[in-house]
Amino acid sequence: MNDPLAAISALLRDLPATSPAGDAPLPDPDANTILHMDNLAAMSLIRDQSIDFIYLDPPFASSAHYWREIRLPGHTVRQPAYIDHWPNGLSGYLAFLVPRLAATRRLLKPTGSICVHLDTHSSHYVKVALDAIFGPELLVNEVVWRYGKMSNTSRRFPQNHDTLLVYAASSDWYFEPVRNQPSEYRNRFLRDLTGNQVLYGSVKHRQDKLILRRIAARTKELGRDLRDSDILFDFDLERKVQDDVFTDISIVKGNAREGTGYDTQKPQQLLERLISAYSPPDGVVADFFCGSGTTGAAASALNRRWILADYGLPAIQLSRLRLAASTPTFRRDPALQSPTFDIDATGAIRDYRLEEIDLSASDEAIVASQLETDPSPLLVGRIGDIVIDVFGREATLPD
Numbered sequence: 001m002n003d004p005l006a007a008i009s010a011l012l013r014d015l016p017a018t019s020p021a022g023d024a025p026l027p028d029p030d031a032n033t034i035l036h037m038d039n040l041a042a043m044s045l046i047r048d049q050s051i052d053f054i055y056l057d058p059p060f061a062s063s064a065h066y067w068r069e070i071r072l073p074g075h076t077v078r079q080p081a082y083i084d085h086w087p088n089g090l091s092g093y094l095a096f097l098v099p100r101l102a103a104t105r106r107l108l109k110p111t112g113s114i115c116v117h118l119d120t121h122s123s124h125y126v127k128v129a130l131d132a133i134f135g136p137e138l139l140v141n142e143v144v145w146r147y148g149k150m151s152n153t154s155r156r157f158p159q160n161h162d163t164l165l166v167y168a169a170s171s172d173w174y175f176e177p178v179r180n181q182p183s184e185y186r187n188r189f190l191r192d193l194t195g196n197q198v199l200y201g202s203v204k205h206r207q208d209k210l211i212l213r214r215i216a217a218r219t220k221e222l223g224r225d226l227r228d229s230d231i232l233f234d235f236d237l238e239r240k241v242q243d244d245v246f247t248d249i250s251i252v253k254g255n256a257r258e259g260t261g262y263d264t265q266k267p268q269q270l271l272e273r274l275i276s277a278y279s280p281p282d283g284v285v286a287d288f289f290c291g292s293g294t295t296g297a298a299a300s301a302l303n304r305r306w307i308l309a310d311y312g313l314p315a316i317q318l319s320r321l322r323l324a325a326s327t328p329t330f331r332r333d334p335a336l337q338s339p340t341f342d343i344d345a346t347g348a349i350r351d352y353r354l355e356e357i358d359l360s361a362s363d364e365a366i367v368a369s370q371l372e373t374d375p376s377p378l379l380v381g382r383i384g385d386i387v388i389d390v391f392g393r394e395a396t397l398p399d
C-alpha cells in the first residue's frame, strides 16, 4: 500500500493487543537496564504503567545509511550502525513505526508522556498516528528544536529544525516548567547593568514604558520613594520560562567533547531539558531507539532511572561504554544470546576495537557461524579502504 494515511488507519485497525511477557521483570528497582533487541520485544519486558517518560528518536525515513566512527590511533574504523531505508517508502516506514508507538501506551503511568523526535520526512504522518493512538486532546507539545546546522541549499530555506511531538497518557500529565532562559529584557539594558542587575539610579531619567512600569511596581512594593541603589531588575532571578521553540542547543559537532562518533547522536542538553520537564525527580525514563545512549546519560545526570533498548550492536556497545562511567550498576541484557564480544569473560566492558577482539573459543564459534549464515553489517567494518570482519579477515560490506 502506497497511501500512508490509508496505511496508518489499516495498521491501527489491526494492531495486536500488547501485553507484558509473563511477570515482566522491568523496571528493575535497583538498576538501570540496557537491552540489545528489537524494541517491540524490549517493551514486552516492561510492566504496565511503570514508566514516567519515553523518548523515541527513531529512524526518520531519510533513506540514508548511518555509521559509528571509532577513532583508533592511526586510523578510523567506520562500523555500519543502521539503515534508514524502507521498502514501500513511507507506508513501509509507518508499518514499522506505528505498532511500536502504539505499544508504548501500555507502559506509561497515568502521569506519563512520550516524546517522538522526527523531522520533515515523516512528522506529519506520525502526528496523525499519535493523534489516533493517544487522542488529539493529549498532544502536550509540538517542540521545534532549531539545531543550528549550516546547509548549502539555494532552492529553499535551509532546513534547520526537528519536530518533537509530545503526547500524554492522560490529562493528568507531569510537567515542570523550565526556567533556564535569560530574560528577554536583559538585552535592552546591557549598558545599564551593575553585575546582572539594573539599579534605579542608572535608569531613573529614561522615559521607557517598561522602566516606568517597573518603578511604579517597586515603589508600591517597598512603600516608599526609590533610592538609587534599589534594584529594578535582577537578571539572576528573572528568567524566561522556556517555550516550545528551543534555539539554544546545537547539534553534536564532530569535535564536541560529548561526541561519541555515532551518526544521529543527540545533544545531552536536549535530553536533560526534556527529562527535567516531563519526568519527576525519582522517575523512570525509557528510550527504545537509544543509539549512543544519550537518554541514559541525561537521565543519570538528573538522577532518574532508565531503560534503553536498541537492536544494533554498535549502539549497545557504545551505550554500555558511555554509561559504565556515569552509572556503575546496570543489568546485562537478560535475553542476550548473540555474540558478546563487547563483554569479556570476566564481565568487564570492552570496546569494539577490530584489532583488539579477544574472544573466548565458544564466542568465536558463535560469531564465525553468524558471519557465515548472516554476514550482518554489524560484524564487519572498514579500516581505510579495506573492509574486514571482526576477526580481521577481508570481507565485503553487506548492501
Ligand SMILES: C[S@@+](CC[C@H](N)C(=O)[O-])C[C@H]1O[C@@H](n2cnc3c(N)ncnc32)[C@H](O)[C@@H]1O
Residues within 6 Å of the ligand: 037, 038, 039, 040, 057, 058, 059, 081, 082, 262, 264, 265, 266, 267, 288, 289, 290, 291, 292, 293, 294, 295, 309, 310, 311, 312, 315
Ligand atoms: C536516530 S538513532 C538514535 C540516536 C540516539 N538518540 C542518540 O542520541 O544517539 C535510531 C536508533 O534506532 C535503532 N533502531 C532502529 N530500529 C530499531 C528497532 N526495531 N529496535 C530497536 N532499535 C532500533 C538504530 O539502531 C539506531 O541506533
